Amino acid sequence: MTATSAIAIEVAEPQGESLEALETPCLIVDGPIYDRNVARMKDRAKALGVMLRPHLKTTKSTELAAELTVGPDHAATVSTLKEARIFAGAGFNDLIYAVGIAPGKLPDVIELIRGGCDLKLVLDSVAQAEEVAAASRAGNVAIPALIEIDCDGHRSGVAPGDAETLLAIARTLCDGGADFRGVLTHAGESYAALGKDAQRRAAEEERDAVVIAAALLADADFPCRIVSVGSTPTSLAATDLTGVTELRAGVYSFFDLVMAGIGACTIDDIALSVLSTVIGHQKDKGWILIDAGWMAMSRDRGTSKLPVDQGYGLVCDAEGRPYEDLVLISANQEHGVVAIRPGSAAALPELEIGDLVRILPNHACSTAAQHDRYHFVDGGDGQVTRTVSRFMGW
Amino acid sequence: MTATSAIAIEVAEPQGESLEALETPCLIVDGPIYDRNVARMKDRAKALGVMLRPHLKTTKSTELAAELTVGPDHAATVSTLKEARIFAGAGFNDLIYAVGIAPGKLPDVIELIRGGCDLKLVLDSVAQAEEVAAASRAGNVAIPALIEIDCDGHRSGVAPGDAETLLAIARTLCDGGADFRGVLTHAGESYAALGKDAQRRAAEEERDAVVIAAALLADADFPCRIVSVGSTPTSLAATDLTGVTELRAGVYSFFDLVMAGIGACTIDDIALSVLSTVIGHQKDKGWILIDAGWMAMSRDRGTSKLPVDQGYGLVCDAEGRPYEDLVLISANQEHGVVAIRPGSAAALPELEIGDLVRILPNHACSTAAQHDRYHFVDGGDGQVTRTVSRFMGW
Structure with missing residues (x-):
């Protein structure tokens, strides 16, 4: 966008992969x-x-x-x-x-x-x-x-x-x-x-x-x-x-669910999500297990005191469209538990083992900090347009 | 400790630094x-x-x-x-x-x-x-x-x-x-x-x-x-x-404050802490500002539902001795606010700008995950006995 003649940048990887080729969990940015x-x-x-x-x-x-x-x-x-x-x-x-x-x-x-x-x-x-x-x-x-x-x-x-x-x-x-x-x-x-x-x-x-x-x-x-x-x-x-x-x-x-929760943006403005794979079900409980836990999302619970508590994140399909009231209700290190938000009458979507989902984060700064690269996509077309490295630590 | 003949290990850095020579925030392990x-x-x-x-x-x-x-x-x-x-x-x-x-x-x-x-x-x-x-x-x-x-x-x-x-x-x-x-x-x-x-x-x-x-x-x-x-x-x-x-x-x-809080260990068993530097005061409020925020501690608030809420961590002196009721009461990305635990009559210690403190974490897994190395020390003698690298990401 901006002229970058004096600026040295680092590009992580070649582009063109499909979302299915990525190892989950990983960061997705809607370009x-x-x-x-x-x-x-x-x-x-x-x-x-x-x-x-x-x-x-x-x-x-x-x-x-x-x-x-x-x-x-x-x-x-x-x-x-x-x-x-x-x-x-x-x-x-x-x-x-x-x-x-x-x-x-x-x-x-x-x-x-x-x-x-x-x-x-x-x-x-x-x-x-x-x-x-x-x-x-x-x-x-x-x-x-x-x-x-x-x-x-x-x-x-x-x-x-x-x-x-x-x-x-x-x-x-x-x-x-x-x-x-x-x-x-x-x-x-x-x-x-x-x-x-x-x-x-x-x-x-x-x-x-x-x-x-x-x-x-x-x-x-x-x-x-x-x-x-x-x-x-x-x-x-x-x-x-x-x-x-x-x-x-x-x-x-990037924006995030806290920013949307206070009205500084809308859910549609959130560019960052975590791509994750369905790894199991507890059907009696209405739970879907995914391979994104707090390590991938961070422990941030910034929406817990806002009018709408989004758990550890709001669950979208692989194209980035939010499911109705489907949130990450709890998180272990590498496991996430997805369920309908307590009090909602929405139906649990049919998600099979191996299906991909994208989770919008409470706080983009803390979620991004858990990862070493971004995979950019162009809306819901499923192709990675570029992969960008990020750094961690002090 | 164990014979490691078939195991390839990676050592991060030479030993022998003093705590004062480390860039804060960083991880300390009491060997x-x-x-x-x-x-x-x-x-x-x-x-x-x-x-x-x-x-x-x-x-x-x-x-x-x-x-x-x-x-x-x-x-x-x-x-x-x-x-x-x-x-x-x-x-x-x-x-x-x-x-x-x-x-x-x-x-x-x-x-x-x-x-x-x-x-x-x-x-x-x-x-x-x-x-x-x-x-x-x-x-x-x-x-x-x-x-x-x-x-x-x-x-x-x-x-x-x-x-x-x-x-x-x-x-x-x-x-x-x-x-x-x-x-x-x-x-x-x-x-x-x-x-x-x-x-x-x-x-x-x-x-x-x-x-x-x-x-x-x-x-x-x-x-x-x-x-x-x-x-x-x-x-x-x-x-x-x-x-x-x-x-x-x-x-x-490593153990941590959650494990101590449920009685699976004692505070004295916690080997992991985050070394941090005092960077300011808000004396009217009884606050001490340090350079360890949630990026260094993680967002984990695992003690929030236990009998003793340790905030984002329990504050110790540079030798690892806990101050009475001194906790990290809030955390921004790279700022921590240290204060006496609400309800306690303990006195705020005299900590000057540049002084070092060590923070015991709520959850060792999530705090360690924010860092790329461990600095081992031998109790409170202030010398790093070894530096060990750790990895992040997927």
Whole structure:
């Protein structure tokens, strides 16, 4: 999609296999749905007048990263230094490592910066700022850093109005030899915000938090070149990002049942599924056994607190069409138990041993993380159009 | 420990690093605890007069497999064909693939058998037996197969007294050219059996189920050379395995908080932990942020229904000593939130940015599955005695 001249990508395998030739369980991506999701977020960022900096932790693939990113710099977000190393190695040189920095990781950070990657760190304490400044001086490298802002009490970050801490961190960075770049926040609570109105309010809180902090910092002569917000629900719900420079989001390229459950997408927008084979029945119980358990789906039960509990996943036929109320009700390591959702009057479909099914995941990030490749298909035609490798671990 | 002359093992890295030199998050194994756990299960099998066939799905390492297995044949259990390929390649040639066979996997099975691995399949239907028999004839290989017995309604298997189905499967295998070897069961419900008495009853049900099925089959001239039972809780609680030939168990080498929570072990028996670094604080909330989230711990919340809910894990100091009531209360992909367990009056320990902690996992199988290596340490001395690689995926 995007020009990728400076980007090195890795392709896992030749294309053209049929689904029947794949060893189950494995990951399937519906290519046209994925393409539509990727284009939608690019359009959103354009319409909102901000740069898109996609989070690569969902897909963990250099090939897909080249498609998700935009512009000549392919700006992106990562969640581990392994991601930073791999993406920087492939030519993605405008990265934010969006997890609070641990001092023990600074030698690796300096090595990446020296290698040509503009790797921006995130921190929320003077103690971290002192470590980053000391490493900058010792390494003779001005490490770029952003202050994390807490917009919703979800996890880390400085309160947006806590001028004392904000200025102390900025001063420690600037005076100590690091490179203060701005502020960043993430509306983690938006993943539990039911409906567009709640997501729009979360987007406003997210924007307000960084804009307030950036203004406090600018007033004290610490201008913010980067004012970064983002989560998939808020990115899709935001109407006004005045004062923000960039948008981060990750799960939107695949979407999942949690995103559909809160109304951030529809079931038809979910591009990722796990292909699995029927391996048995317990007819008295209305159970169908498949070879996808929690190892293939992950242990994520993110829909358990949403209005519709999807178990460990919603079961579709091999072409990707959901069966009515058919879910993975329980999972062992390599066994899944498929049954009609409790309370539903839907009929159990006739599925024979050896039949293929596709399971939509609760959480695309955690399900994808269990696998080392994606098999792309073109809707329901049963042919693999491309196979893309992904990486795991730290 | 065991003689490994015929077994090829892979060592990941040189030893001798300190914990401080490791990139967090990563897996730590307390070597002396692991050794004691491994020896205990070998002693149990000996005392019960059965062969030990450890399940290698927990550790997924050829080096550890050589230590877990016993005798000249290094008999073992696997949960995927990838495990079968890797362990067979390393010389483990007496394997049971303990997940109901999908017909599409039979060509790979035949290849492994032709390569010298006695790879026994598991099935619970005439349909699967017909497929296995047909593949045996087509490949001119008598594929060895066991009938899975359902001892507790947990997932798959034939009811132990269902003579009609048992005999139909055995007949289909034998008449069709496959190699009927016996029966196998797994007391999956024992992972929810609180206390030794309940676990002993589960062990009796497990034994009774296969012994009844084996007797029915033997009476019809289908003798069972293998009568296989096992789970970690039942293996440790069983007092009499008359009629059983072998014991399977997996998680006992590491143990975890679920096993401790049901009384199958103590917290002191848990050999596996995740090393993590403190990256921040939310002092108003009593939160400590660390760089181990659900990617490092897995999404497993197996203790959520036990008397003591351990969140995403119990937090220990860098030497492995648990802090009082300090748990990982929530987890994002690469962030963990540590706090005192709700309802406890324990004091939050003073942990500074950069300090190391170790998190005991709810479920060792799912936590280990997120990582590609183990760092062994000798108790709390802080030195890595060996680094062992493990594999992922299918």
